[in-house]
Amino acid sequence: MQLNQQLYQIQSAKRCRIVLDDIWETCHWDGLKHAFLARTSQSKILITTCKQAIVELGIYYVSRMEVELLKEDDAWDLLKKKTFPPDINPEFVREESTCTLGKQMVKKCGYLPLAISLLGGVLNERNSTREWELVNENMDAYLYNVGDGDGDGDGNESKLEAVVNLSYDDLPYHLKLCFLYLGVLRDGESMAAVDLYRIWISQGMISEENSDKSPMELAEDYLRQLVSKSIVQAKRKDARHRTKYTSCNLHCVVRKLCLSMGKKEHYQVQTLEYTGGRFSSFVDHALSRVKTRHLVIHFKAELQEDDGEWRVNIELPSTVDFRRFKSLRSLAFEGFKFVRGKLPRGGYSSCSPQKSAFPEMERIGDYRLKLDKGIDQLEALLVQGLNSSVHENSCYKRMKKLRRFSAYIFDKESYTAIMKAIDSNWERLVYTFIVVEEGWEFTSTNLNQAFTCRNLTDLVIHAHLGRLLTECRSNIICSNIAILCFNKGKIEEDPMEVFELNDLQELREWKVDEGAMPLLSHLYIRRCLGMEMVPQGLSAISNLQDLIIEGMPELGRRVMSDNGGREGEDFHKVRHVSKITIK
Known part of the structure; x- marks a missing residue:
């Protein structure tokens, strides 16, 4: 009601262009129509719909534009595209009988793109004309069941429903x-x-x-x-x-x-909107109406400004106690701020540690939490990850199944324990992201511990580094770390000799400041297709001896012309490099 009133007032004062996209039910219009019935309004309303009844909704003037269905040949081409991988056209599909069969099926789809796409999903594992004939026969049965038995009527909605049902039944x-x-x-x-x-x-x-x-x-x-x-x-x-x-x-x-x-199939899911009242009664009433397998509850959210950014703030009723849901296997919170950093009662312990029952924890942020129950089955601790300043964890050795892990480390004791666990205890790790925060004395011993850790993949260091990189130079070269980031580290000497940029599709510009990477001798840039030019700062790196640009024809031409001459507009930036290779 409030939304209708606001829309009505805006149209009374202004000339508006309003788009109502993909309207399927007349009841959707019934809930909004009073907002658009101002006789003095000069607004234009655009409605997109697949239903004729929606077009005649009682708006004062309606100009109807019908989008044409696919032509037969276009529909047949779409079916082949959705059925087979790119550039694959099996021999049996080129036969005239299969072509005729395919065109019969797209006609039964009403030449609707969605129905044809779904049919392509049914056909993509059928590799003979006979198998296609069986699908065609099945379509007749599904069309009959939805009331379009001849397959030639105008009931495109029935045709779509039939193909959707066929697609579902075809799933394993x-x-x-x-x-x-x-x-x-x-x-x-x-x-x-x-x-x-x-x-x-x-x-x-x-x-x-x-x-x-x-x-x-x-x-x-x-x-x-x-x-x-x-x-x-x-x-x-x-x-x-x-x-x-x-x-x-x-x-x-x-x-x-x-x-x-x-x-x-008795696999009920419920999605509910909670707007207030006694939460426990709300949940009990919802679950009593129908046997529910999965329940999603959306709470009333309000936008609030936080440090110059607008965030969604959702309040969870303080009376929630998840311990009474005895069969609860997984529980996810999204967008909540909990009072005094405490999770609701049973928010973690209510999930019983069955096999794969609670394999991952994420977004636990700065909420005080003791990781204990179910930790043996934990496979991932991600996103905001473990925070050593607030999360108690004395059971690293028990986390044998851990595959993905992230942590924010604020003290030497936690750093040492986590690095030892990564290197020795968690043998199944495939991804590890560690952020070393500032505020404690970070030594060369600590840095070498990271560079020699065999399972560490991503490392971000905010702590003061000074000359530590130079002292640990030999271990940096042999390290398994894939991504290394220094932020606020106050590096006094940069020992980097080799630098690679690989497959950064979104990279447009790379800036190299004066004095950066003074020891750089080898630079490899591969398949960064969005990169527009060679950085000007490379001209100041006198030690650079080898430059390779691979899989980037446009950037390559900016360095060397196609005939091999050194004429590119960026060549002056790397003129001093003794070996330049364009692949």
Whole structure:
């Protein structure tokens, strides 16, 4: 009601352009229409929808523009694109009979891109004309079940529903469970891929039998399979990571199927909005109405300014006690600030330490927490990680299954204990991120301990370094550390002789300050495709002897012309380098 009133007042005072995107239900319009009925308004309203009934909503003037469906040949090309990898066109698909069959199926999809994409996901593991014929026959049965038996009617919504059902039924059982969990997402909501992986693992949905992959790698593979079938949408990290995803979501049509199938298969998920009142009664009422497998509760959030930044602040009722949920296997808090840095009662201990039941902890931030119960099963301690100034942990030796770890270290005792555990106790580690904070005496012994630690991958040092890098020069060269960052370290001497920039796709500009890297002799720049020019500061590094630029044709031409002459506009910056290689 308040939103309607605000929208009405704004339109009465101003001329607006309003976009209502992807409206599927008339009830959605019913809840908002009073905000757009000001007769004096000169606003323009753009509505996108797949339903004819939405177009005739009672707005005073409607100009309708229908988006055409795909042409038959375009629909057939889309089906092939969604069925096979790029540049792959199997021989049986080039046969006339298969082409005719494919065009029959895209017609049954109503020439709708979503339906064709889902059909491509069904066909992508079928490699013969006979198998395609069986899918075509199955489509007739699904169309009949949704009331479009002839397959030639105008009921595109029925056609879409039939293909969505076919796509779900074609999933193997383990992927069905993972897909049904996504019903917790609200319409249009996305979930971070890494969060989804951890939930799948904690719920026992990831099977490690007969696999040498880690649970996280298997979970990522499960999502890749769901994306390849077009039943889940996902965003990739970048062009180089074809199977690395940042987030995922469901199309609104697929989400409806997900919820209905969950209800049918007794895999109920609930997503609730808590706006106030007695929280325990709210939860009890929700769980009493229907048997619930997964429960997501969204709390009322308010934007608050914190040190010049706007943050979402969510208040959790102080009466919450998670210890009474005896079957709780995983519990996640997001966006909360807890009073006096204390987690709610049972917020950690309520999760029983079954196999993979509580494999990861993250975002524990500065909340005082004693890591004890379930620590034997912990596989990852990430994001804000362990903070040695507030987190008690005397059980490093018990964390044998740890694979991914991050920590912020404020004292010598914690630093020594953690480095020893990384090097000796945690043999399954694949990723380790350590931040050494300032405020304590950081010695060459401490620095050498990091550089000789075989399992340390990422190291950030804020502590004062002085001449320590020079003193530890030999161990730096032999170190296994992949990423090394010095911030506020007050380095007095820079011993770096070799420097590499590899695969930094987003890098546009690299600045080299005067006096930086005075001992640098070898510089390798590889596949940083966004890099626009060679840094001017390289001209001051007189010790530079070898420069390699690889997989970057544009930058290479800025140094040398294509015919091998030294004519590039950036050549003067590296004129003093004795050996320049462009690959």
